[in-house]
Amino acid sequence: MRISSFRKYLLGFGLCLFVGLPGLQAQYPESTQTSLLTSNQTIRALCDWVSPYGWLKLKPESKIRPEAFFTNYARDMGLGPYDQMKLEDHWVDGSGTHHWRYQQYHRGLLVEGGEYSLHGQPDQLALAHGKIIEGLTTPTAIRLSEAEALRRALASLGERQYAWESPEWEMALQADQNDPAATHYPRGQLTMAFIGGSQLSASQYRPAWAFRIRSLVPDALETVYIDAETGALQLVRSPQRHCQSHTGTAHTLHHAYRSLELRRRGAPFSDYILRDCRGLTGLHTKKHQRNSFGATRGWGWIPQVSYASSSWQDHERDASTAHWAAQQAWDYFAATFGREGTDGQGRGLRIFTNWTDENGSPIPDAMFEPGSGQADYLYLGRLEGQSLALPEVVGHEYTHGIVAATAGLAYEYESGALEESFADIFGILIEQYAEQAATPDWLIGEDVTVLRSLVEPGAYGQATTYGNQDPFWVPPGTHSCQESTGNQSPHHSDFCGLHINSGVQNHWFYLLAMGHEDEDRPVLGIGLEAAARITYRNLTVYMQSRSNYQDARLGAIQAAIDLYGACSNEVAQVKNAWAAVGVGLPNDQLCAEIEGPSSICTYFPDMSYSFRVQSLEGATILWDPLPDEWVYSFSGTGNEWLTLSYVGDTLGSFDLGATVSYGGLTQRSLMTLKVEACTDTPPDQPPANRSEYPQFSLFPNPARGRIMVRLPRRLYPATLDVLDLQGRLVHSEDALSASHRLSLLGIAPGYYLLRVRTDYSVEVKPFEVLD
Known part of the structure; x- marks a missing residue:
């Protein structure tokens, strides 16, 4: 049985805490939190262990539901009669584990730092942790009005120019929020404010009005706290974090003038460097250097690439172009797949331009290297005298970092060819993203010299189809299947044809996205977006270190099923595209599946239920006859959609059936639909006039x-x-x-x-x- 990653985490975490508890208790006094007291037998009976840090591992047999945790065990968790825990957030991660985050309120006031998280399943919590602030006292009535508190907050800041006084800032906010009434004018929130100290104890809390205030001169965003009883200024906090990027411009090598993010250095430098604030440590670009022994110098010993102005013009074009291209790679994966950094956790990247060998000669290559700290390294050399700071090359190397963090494909044989192909595919897409082009140009390196083509791999010495039938395919055991040995440069070995055999998946991606009119093996293109989503999921979910082309085919099919459904056109075209490059057979099945709710109610005035037959694009659907009293309509390509607007009062189970026809093939799909009375009216007794719902x-x-x-x-x-x-x-x-x-x-x-x-x-x- 598969154990989810969350359960494995809990098992390991629980074991570490359990083994370490005696030592921990020797170093830390017993917590004063009610839930953590050794005398609290109610909580102890529910838990396998209780950590002095405030973590509870709940026994599986306890069967505690999240909504009951703070009601059934309020006193045992330290909640007083005027305390309430409100659900602030709930989400489900990729392993299916649920996470709930609660916020403490006291007499209706938010308690800063009073937060608690629950983890597990809706019917069985597994882990609980957080802080509950016990023993809080507040007045039953607040003396200071919001208006007076704001007057005092603004007076405490002195003479300033504020955002709500600027029509430009106000109009921008209204446009961002699509709300003509939106304003920067501060609105107060009554809170139980934590006024400082090392312990979250009741004595460190005061009822306060909190105002979030944006000033333009000086440039600041601050939260000002005014004591709700005394009117005194309690504290000022700034949510701003001081890694501040500045937008600059540079004349890139092949893409005219582009915006890029820089960092400004203060005195004594007073200049701008090629570093930004993305992720943990940012993207940082320098020029490669070697020491007197011929070794690459340590990153910290290499000077910054800097300029006095944020408008770099033609200054250090190799480095500024590389920096811009790396930002485009980061932004593509973040915007398209929500992936921040190569590891998905904001890992930084250090970019070397002007990469040279031990003799100081330019290396005609580019390379990704995993780092041991919080950043990886990307090296860019020169080919035919020109810098390889190209968006598709930088994107290619950046994707190697994602491969290393996910599939870990071995860099040889077919697994290595797949890694090179994934890097080429996303390199092409990153170039398209950077250029804001409607379609990719499908070439790698064209601004220097064309290295590979996804449309015609054979034109540049790559295999187009799998196996020995392709004249360029490199089988194991040939002269090209050599690993580097001795002093031989790794740039002169192809590790068993990985830069050649990668052409097969490259061409597969092109066919899948754009289609191919071939009498024997046609492919109906599904578009770039769908093809990219399938490829990314295949790489990050299904590929493993020794995956081969058969694995890539099966993983892509499964990824398409995950994203679009087993009977989708996308699944069929994934199969057809692989068959077109010699991997597996084309789609030879007509699949059909009815999608929609499995049960409906007889009462749904002014509403409707929709059902859809998922099958190949262009298929014709013939729905089975439905009961005479039902009111319905068909729509979509080939009548793929059925919409029910009335089903009468007859209860029971009904068969929804459809026959799908395509290319001389037919397929039946059947679904059982349950019609229930549910209730005379929907829950909460909505009014007869639906507009009042x-x-x-x-x-x-x-x-x-x-x-x-x-x-x-x-x-x-x-x-x-x-x-x-x-x-x-x-x-x-x-x-x-x-x-x-x-x-x-x-x-x-x-x-x-x-x-x-x-x-x-x-x-x-x-x-x-x-x-």
Whole structure:
């Protein structure tokens, strides 16, 4: 049985804490938190172990549900009669583990630092940890008004120019939030403010008005706390973090003038360097140097590449272009797949330009090297006298870092060829992203000299199809299948044809994205976005260190199933594209599957239920006859959509059936639909006039990265479906609470529909995803 990564983490973490408890208790006095006291037998009976740091590992047999944790065990957790724990966030990770984050409130006031997290499944919590501030006291009435508190907050800051006084800043905020009433004018929040100290104890808290204030002169964002009883200034905090990038411009080698992010150094330098604030340590670019012994100098010993102005013009074009290209690689993966850094955790990258050998001669190559600290290294040499600081080359090397952090493909034989291919594919896509082009140019290195082509691999000495039938294919045991030995430079060995055999998957990707009109092996292109999503998931989820081309085919098929469904056109075209490059057979099956709710209610005025047959694009669907009293309609290509608007009062189970025809093949699909009475009216007794129903809301709209979905009680739990304007499912998540942060990562910019589905209703609203 597979153990999820979260369960393995809990097992290992629990063992470490359990083994180390005696030593820990010798170093730390017993916590004063009620939940951690050794005398608290109620909590101890629920747990396998209790850490003095405030972590509880719950016994599996305890069967505690998250909603019951702070109600059934409030006193045992240290909550007083005026304390409340409110659910602030809930999400499910990739392993299926649920995570809940709660915030403590006292007499309705948010308690800073009073936070608690629960982890596990909805019917069985596994881990709990956090801080509850016990013994808080507050006045029953607040003496100081919000207006007076704000007056005192502004007076404490002195003479300033504020954001709400600037029409330009106000209009920008209103546009960002799509709200004409939005303003920077501070609104106060009554909180139990932590006023300082090393311990989160009740004596360190005061009721206070908190105001978030944005000033333009001086340039600052600060939260000012005014004591709600005395009116005194308690403290000022700044949420700003002082890694500050500056936007500059540079005349790149082949892409005209481009914006890039720099860091400014103060006195005595007063200049700008090629470093930004991405991730943990940022992207940082320097010129490669060697010491007197011929070894590469340590990073800290190499001078910064700097310039007095943020407008670099033609200054250090090799280095500034490399820096810009690395930022484009980072931004592509972050914007498209939500991946920050090569490891997905913000790992930094140090870029060497002007890479030379021991004799000081330019190396005609580029290389990625995993680092041992918080950053990896990327080396860029020169080919035919020109810098390899090209977006597709930098993107290629950057992708090697992602391979190292995920699949760990061995750099030889077919696994090495696959690694090179993944790097080529995403290098091409990063170049397209950097150029903001409609389609890629499908070439590697064309601004210096063409090295490879995804359209015609054979034109540049690469294999196009798998195996010995291709004249360029390098089988094991040939002269090219040599590893570097002795003093031989690794740049003169191809590790068993990995830069040659990589052409097979390269060409597969091109065919999958763009299609191929061939009488024997046609491929219907699915587009760049879908092809990229499938390839990325295959790399990061299914590839392993010794994966070969058969593994790549099966992994791509499974990735397409995961993303688009087993009967999707995408799955069929993945198979067809692999067959076109000699790996496996083309799709020879007509698959069909009906998608939609398995049960509906007889009561759904002014609403409808939708069902769709998923099959090959261009297939014709013939739905089985439905009961006479039902009201329905068909739509979409080949009548793929069935919409029910009325089913009468007949209860029971009904068969929804459809026959799919395509290319002389037919396939039946059958689904059992249960029609239930549910209730005379939906939950919460909505009014007869549907326009008075509480509606769900989305904000911000347009959105980038995530969008908050607020659901009225009648609409959760629910399934949230993101549909494109053709009605195709793009993404789906389950919402279990009234507030749900819907991920938009990997969804292309454009207009979409959000469909909220429950057991008795379907509601839809449009929204926009920003770049």
